[in-house]
Amino acid sequence: MSGDPDRRPWTAQVLTLFPEMFPGPLGMSLAGKALEKDIWGLETLDIRGFARDKHRIVDDTPSGGGAGMVMRADVLAAAIDTARQGRPDQVGREAWPLIYFSPRGRVMDQALMRTLMAGEGVTLICGRFEGVDERLLEGRAVVEVSLGDFVLSGGEIAAMALIDAVVRLLPGVVGAAETLSEESFEEGLLEYPHYTRPQIWEGREIPEVLTSGNHGKIRAWRREQAERLTRERRPDLWARYRAGKSD
Template identity: 65%
Template structure:
């Protein structure tokens, strides 16, 4: 079991020279972290100091007697809104010079592998986890907060989204994955969904493994897998397929101009 605990201070392992990437999470539920991030590959990398995690309680920055972080919305309506003064104080104490925070919102750019790689290239990321109805728009504007969405569905708060983003980033960090070359063949890396996988037994309940995978002919296997990936993407994700074709067309045009 991992020993990493929510903290606003760095543990010695986290401060080691091997740390490549740091995530600071602003939340009213710091006990939700590291959660699943303390297990498996992400957890081992956290323990080894390959990345660092700070779970920071937003309530620490509230000035009221009861540490309230929300209030009723101007103009009426359901729910509560997180106060701009509290959120701004939390961001001021957490953001590195020149850093912009990420706020999880249905209005944001949809998270994809390209954006994950972009975030992985940053030395640090501050994730603002909203709760209640929303965060006051003024602090988002004043801090030029970057908004990101996991998709067209609603969560109770930003914490599950933060866990998903961090997990996606950490597995890209050098030294985390056992076979980094395998990252190149995963879904979305080439703009396609991944091809199907098979293992022993070769015949299971009357379903046989495709013969090509037993042939030992690596080039034919590679071509078969690419064809499978294209067929699956075209059938299941026409949006990805359209972007894939557009990129191929652009690449051919650039090559022709050389």
């Protein structure tokens, strides 16, 4: 059962042409155990089930010409409206964030995951082909988000990434709360380097400070390393971190 008895399981609704892809990796490891414990829930809706013809066609040629096919607004709208109705014992689904995965969208980050975790659930639209009819995005107030600056064959992999990132933040999923607070992006920095035994491996030693037993020096070293790595590898994050410090 959920770690908080007063909280209903956080739920991910996934609208997809390939419901058999789920739960996939989400059924394993931490996310899988949390799914078994009812800490979160997963629902999939087959978009083809809302097609209006016997051939279950969900796409059509792009208006104005061009390559590829476009997913139809009427079919997707029917799927979204059904998903938002939910079961009789569930209310408020119409207020859940409605997300479509697109290279045009806001790049997913830890702040978004924490915002989604604080709600009761999310409805995810996994597109295929060249994309979806723009009128659907406007007519259903869909928020576009992106996994990164590259193109996937569909939104399913991005949906799995988003769900996994949110689920691990839910109470009762990760054992030690401090594990989450020290991860990359939580304080605007990349995470510091990690080491474990053996003390020497292929001539490389664990930094002496980490075996000193001086927790103050260890904390200072880790902060120094996190800042160094962020400055070197993610100047965009470093600039935002410095701006936040200035404010």
